[in-house]
């Protein structure tokens with residue numbers, strides 16, 4: 108399963124990329140607004156593309172299909188790794204069909220049901236982003252739609268990749284893996300929660316203390 112970092116923060120991105128922990132990046136307008144300051148979005152995306160050699164999702168702001176197509180072409184022109192992120196609306200799916208037809212990679216976002224995911228796949232989406240945590244927030248079992256989408260895509264032979272999104276804790280990531288998601292996008296906090304284990308820390312401490320006691324050097 109591919110791991111993407113869900114952030115536009117270049118410091119977080121460099122740390123995870125330097126450690127070889129991530130395969131790509133997802134951003135959204137909220138994440139971009141947090142880091143933008145006086146910089147243009149294109150500068151931020153260019154910087155991210157220099158650091159990470161993998162899919163970088165950049166979301167459109169327009170809400171009409173023509174506007175999304177035009178923004179999508181511009182974003183895609185910034186770098187070959189840019190994936191144009193489009194909302195799961197009627198206009199978003201029109202734009203997805205048009206951009207996919209031009210060979211532009213797309214990520215259809217804000218997916219909250221399996222039927223929405225079917226429509227995105229039929230529109231040629233490269234990735235579908237079901238938002239697990241936000242479904243949990245309103246009393247559903249968000250992970251269920253990952254399993255359902257996997258079943259539907261496999262039954263009908265869709266190649267759209269399932270990108271589990273809005274993951275809030277390591278258990279979400281584990282379940283996404285078990286459900287057969289192709290990728291998961293995580294905030295930094297969850298990425299490092301995956302890495303850390305108290306028994307690893309305790310074990311290492313013990314190994315080093317025992318070795319020190321031997322008085323030898325490697």
Ligand code: E4P
Nearest residue numbers: 113133134135236241272273
């Ligand atoms: C994914 O593409 C979204 O940017 C993200 O996962 C949303 O997560 P949130 O629900 O924690 O904001």
